[in-house]
Amino acid sequence: MKIATWNINGVKARIDNLRQWLSDSSPDIVCLQEIKSIDDNFPRLEIEALGYHVETHGQKGFNGVALLSKFRPDEVIRGLPEGDGDDQARYIEGVFSAEGGAIRVASIYLPNGNPADDLIKYPYKLRWMERLRLHAESCMALEEPLILAGDYNVIPEPHDCFDPAAWATDALFLPQTRAAFRRLETLGLTEAVRATNDATNLYTFWDYQAGAWQKNNGIRIDHMLLSPEAADRLQSTSIEKHVRGWEKPSDHVPVMVVFDFATAA
DNA sequence: ATGGTTGGGCGCCAA
Numbered sequence: 001m002k003i004a005t006w007n008i009n010g011v012k013a014r015i016d017n018l019r020q021w022l023s024d025s026s027p028d029i030v031c032l033q034e035i036k037s038i039d040d041n042f043p044r045l046e047i048e049a050l051g052y053h054v055e056t057h058g059q060k061g062f063n064g065v066a067l068l069s070k071f072r073p074d075e076v077i078r079g080l081p082e083g084d085g086d087d088q089a090r091y092i093e094g095v096f097s098a099e100g101g102a103i104r105v106a107s108i109y110l111p112n113g114n115p116a117d118d119l120i121k122y123p124y125k126l127r128w129m130e131r132l133r134l135h136a137e138s139c140m141a142l143e144e145p146l147i148l149a150g151d152y153n154v155i156p157e158p159h160d161c162f163d164p165a166a167w168a169t170d171a172l173f174l175p176q177t178r179a180a181f182r183r184l185e186t187l188g189l190t191e192a193v194r195a196t197n198d199a200t201n202l203y204t205f206w207d208y209q210a211g212a213w214q215k216n217n218g219i220r221i222d223h224m225l226l227s228p229e230a231a232d233r234l235q236s237t238s239i240e241k242h243v244r245g246w247e248k249p250s251d252h253v254p255v256m257v258v259f260d261f262a263t264a265a
Numbered sequence: 266a267t268g269g270t271t272g273g274g275c276g277c278c279a280a
Contacts, residue, residue: 009280010272034280036273061273062280112280153280207280208270251271251280 001098001259002027003105004240005149005222007205007252011035011066015043017246022050025240027256028070029096031107031149035064042066057092065092065107065150074102082138083131090128098261103230104139108132108150113171122171125153129180133187139227140187145261146227148189151252153221154181156191159200160220172221190231192224192257197237204239205252213244222255233259 004027008014011032022030030052035042039058047054047068057078058064067073073094080091093106110132113125132148139146155173158164167173185191193202203218212218226234240254 013272034272062278114280210269212269248271 001029001103001261002256003029003031003147003149003224003259004254004256005031005033005107005151005224006254007033007109007151007222007250009034009036009250009252011037011042011064013248014250015046017243017248017250019046019050020246021240021243021254022047022052022068025254025256027254028098029094029105030068030254031105032066032068033064033107033109033151034062035066036062037064055092055094057089059089063089063109065089065109067092067094067105067107069094069096071096071098080128080131080135082134083127086128091132101145101261103145103147103261104142105147106149108148108152110150110152110154112153113177116169116171116174125171126176126180129177129184133180133184136184136187136189136225140189143229144227145230145233145259147230147257148225149255149257150223151221152181152223154178154223155219155221156181156194156223160202162201162203162215162217162219167219172219184225188228189225190228190234192226192231192234193220193237193239193255195231195234195237202239203241204255206244208251222252224255224257230259233261235260
């Protein structure tokens with residue numbers, strides 16, 4: 001089973017790229033972020049025509065997440081249950097019965113948090129990370145395959161960016177941000193790409209500005225965290241870097257993870 | 266340090 005995450009940076013502006021990539025790569029479940037669309041304006045018919053079920057959690061103008069899947073989820077949760085709610089659409093979770101068991105998959109658009117000295121934005125990011133940790137903790141108790149996939153807006157380690165010094169005071173790389181990400185992993189979650197690839201220069205985002213793509217001035221901020229029941233079935237990971245070279249690309253590329261859920265544990 | 270670009274929606278904000 002192929003599960004992917006992609007910050008698409010506007011689903012309506014990216015519909016041709018999305019259709020092309022779905023046809024080429026044929027993922028079974030896709031976690032989208034930054035759809036920048038209300039639910040009613042999501043290009044649902046175009047995606048359904050390719051054989052996908054669509055679940056959205058959108059809002060006007062910004063943010064918005066979605067789950068595309070080749071089979072219908074049994075249950076969908078919109079918004080993180082923990083804490084006092086959210087007026088920003090950043091979380092959607094689906095439970096799928098596939099190939100013999102329940103698989104819980106979330107699409108996460110973690111707050112950017114910049115500017116880091118902002119009295120609202122950075123504290124909101126850290127609070128949101130703690131809410132995610134609490135929710136992940138309760139999901140872990142279910143002891144089922146859990147896949148928390150999305151744009152975390154976190155550079156975990158210096159070798160996850162081209163120029164660490166340039167990010168030193170950025171909300172994506174501050175020590176508190178990285179510590180909060182490690183607290184998630186400490187629950188027993190495995191970061192799929194790093195579990196399978198220790199190379200440097202592995203990036204998922206290249207800024208539109210200043211020729212970042214041409215210089216390979218990227219950062220790795222799109223991640224997939226796996227419960228032990230999912231990590232046991234992890235087969236391979238890939239970063240679909242070629243998509244960044246297409247016409248009208250998103251500034252992020254898809255991260256694809258292949259699982260073997262076919263045989264009994 | 267600054268400036269560089271894109272999407273959404275029509276102001277300029279968010280990234």
